[in-house]
Amino acid sequence: MKNKILLLLLSLILACDLMAQWHPGAKININNIKTTLYGTGDFMRYRGGSKWDHGYFVPSTGEAGTIYQNNLWIGGLDTNDSLHVAAVRFYQIGEDFWSGPLRVTDASTDIYGVMDYHHVWKVTRAEIEALIANPGGEIPEDILTWPANGNVDAGYAENLAPFVDVDGDGIYNPHNGDYPDILGDMALYCIYNDNYNYYNENVVLHGSSGGGSLGVEIHCMLYGFNAPDDLILNNTLFMRQWIYNRSSNDYYDVYLGYFTDFDIGDSEDDYLGCNVENGYYYGYNSSNFDEVYGNNIPAQIVMILGGPTMDADGLDNPKYDSEGNQIVDESINGLGFGDGIIDNERLGMTQFKYQYAYDVVYYSYYEMYNEMKGLWKSGNAMQYGGNGGSTGVGPECKFIFPYDSDPYNWGTNGIIPNGGLNQNGNYWSAETSNMIINDDHKCLASSGPFTFESGSVEIIDRAYVTCWFTNGFYRDEMDEWATYIKNYFLNNLNK
Numbered sequence: 147m148k149n150k151i152l153l154l155l156l157s158l159i160l161a162c163d164l165m166a167q168w169h170p171g172a173k174i175n176i177n178n179i180k181t182t183l184y185g186t187g188d189f190m191r192y193r194g195g196s197k198w199d200h201g202y203f204v205p206s207t208g209e210a211g212t213i214y215q216n217n218l219w220i221g222g223l224d225t226n227d228s229l230h231v232a233a234v235r236f237y238q239i240g241e242d243f244w245s246g247p248l249r250v251t252d253a254s255t256d257i258y259g260v261m262d263y264h265h266v267w268k269v270t271r272a273e274i275e276a277l278i279a280n281p282g283g284e285i286p287e288d289i290l291t292w293p294a295n296g297n298v299d300a301g302y303a304e305n306l307a308p309f310v311d312v313d314g315d316g317i318y319n320p321h322n323g324d325y326p327d328i329l330g331d332m333a334l335y336c337i338y339n340d341n342y343n344y345y346n347e348n349v350v351l352h353g354s355s356g357g358g359s360l361g362v363e364i365h366c367m368l369y370g371f372n373a374p375d376d377l378i379l380n381n382t383l384f385m386r387q388w389i390y391n392r393s394s395n396d397y398y399d400v401y402l403g404y405f406t407d408f409d410i411g412d413s414e415d416d417y418l419g420c421n422v423e424n425g426y427y428y429g430y431n432s433s434n435f436d437e438v439y440g441n442n443i444p445a446q447i448v449m450i451l452g453g454p455t456m457d458a459d460g461l462d463n464p465k466y467d468s469e470g471n472q473i474v475d476e477s478i479n480g481l482g483f484g485d486g487i488i489d490n491e492r493l494g495m496t497q498f499k500y501q502y503a504y505d506v507v508y509y510s511y512y513e514m515y516n517e518m519k520g521l522w523k524s525g526n527a528m529q530y531g532g533n534g535g536s537t538g539v540g541p542e543c544k545f546i547f548p549y550d551s552d553p554y555n556w557g558t559n560g561i562i563p564n565g566g567l568n569q570n571g572n573y574w575s576a577e578t579s580n581m582i583i584n585d586d587h588k589c590l591a592s593s594g595p596f597t598f599e600s601g602s603v604e605i606i607d608r609a610y611v612t613c614w615f616t617n618g619f620y621r622d623e624m625d626e627w628a629t630y631i632k633n634y635f636l637n638n639l640n641k
């Protein structure tokens with residue numbers, strides 16, 4: 147009994163310490179970008195230390211950056227119609243995610259599970275090549291401790307982080323030549339979950355969203371290439387996330403949200419927009435001068451290269467109709483449509499909205515879920531034009547500020563927008579709306595809906611492209627960068 151109380155006390159102290167201290171992090175700095183990935187799969191300024199230590203810095207050598215906060219949301223209904231949401235905007239009010247995997251038996255974990263994975267692993271291609279060239283040489287710490295195999299006896303999955311099994315025995319042993327199976331020339335890796343409560347009944351689950359946990363275990367790899375001769379690749383980072391449903395629930399009407407607070411240098415003069423056809427959203431400066439960047443100001447793109455798998459219907463869903471016309475649906479920016487392979491279709495970006503700057507702190511979980519569905523937090527539909535709400539002209543829409551990127555009017559369900567918009571060069575953007583410039587708006591893109599079955603995994607691929615312009619800001623030039631990265635992904639990195 148005494149031991150049990152001691153253990154409980156120790157756990158509470160550790161848990162409080164965990165809540166109080168900043169998450170573990172590691173820096174990626176392989177090309178023109180330098181940023182810190184935290185153990186809960188996000189990058190953000192101010193998560194401990196000075197803001198100058200942890201921003202998304204482009205160029206990597208300076209103190210000017212483009213992203214303040216970026217992370218992944220998830221929400222869906224169980225078969226009793228209860229809503230489960232794991233989502234963080236900022237960290238003023240609590241946490242929804244903790245380090246470590248979940249047991250495959252009941253999606254639980256404990257303080258030891260959390261502490262054992264309270265780390266972000268950092269591995270380079272050069273380290274791996276050096277080991278291959280010199281077997282028996284000194285093994286770098288993060289390759290030695292690479293979290294490839296979970297503790298099966300304690301109920302966790304056998305296979306966690308990907309590795310190359312050189313000796314073919316199914317077990318990760320770097321002394322036998324096995325090594326991490328990373329993407330890119332440098333990769334950061336972490337494992338986190340949304341269901342840490344085992345020893346701590348008094349710790350409120352999901353202190354950020356207030357939503358019920360899903361029991362998801364997320365593996366995150368942030369990677370980049372050392373490509374000094376390739377301007378675009380050298381200004382890009384990629385992220386792959388594996389989202390495991392370790393719970394016994396099948397979830398439906400599930401959405402993934404990609405929350406981003408862009409700060410293009412000075413945060414008080416930025417705009418937002420999205421590109422429907424190519425599946426990305428972006429932040430850019432509202433003028434040709436920025437207090438931090440001066441006159442040479444990049445735009446920051448976030449691409450949804452491959453989202454969740456669409457629910458199986460036994461078909462290779464087509465992209466074009468029998469006359470060769472683009473079908474107005476998810477095939478516009480999804481993957482695997484009309485490629486001859488049945489049910490490999492993946493959603494791309496299916497919604498994009500901005501969040502009013504003054505909605506800074508509290509979002510309830512159902513407001514977050516509304517936003518992931520492409521609604522305002524109130525549950526009202528977005529309206530095409532104006533501010534997307536009260537000054538919009540309609541009809542209802544799923545993408546705010548698409549400019550000329552939605553020629554098929556997918557965002558308005560095929561209906562031509564009112565007020566002459568999206569016709570004859572009359573495009574909807576932050577510039578043409580009455581969006582207030584000098585408020586620091588946030589934004590949310592999302593992918594859904596889809597069904598997330600118990601025991602299944604979804605793999606999500608994104609790219610962060612920092613686009614430099616010859617002069618000023620041009621969407622055509624930005625789209626060339628995005629298209630280049632999309633093709634690079636499809637040709638080299640697609641799973």
Ligand SMILES: [Ca+2]
Binds near residue numbers: 314317
């Ligand atoms: Ca092995």
Ligand SMILES: [Ca+2]
Binds near residue numbers: 409414415416431
């Ligand atoms: Ca700015």
Ligand SMILES: [Ca+2]
Binds near residue numbers: 489
């Ligand atoms: Ca297909």
Ligand SMILES: [Ca+2]
Binds near residue numbers: 461463489
């Ligand atoms: Ca299908």
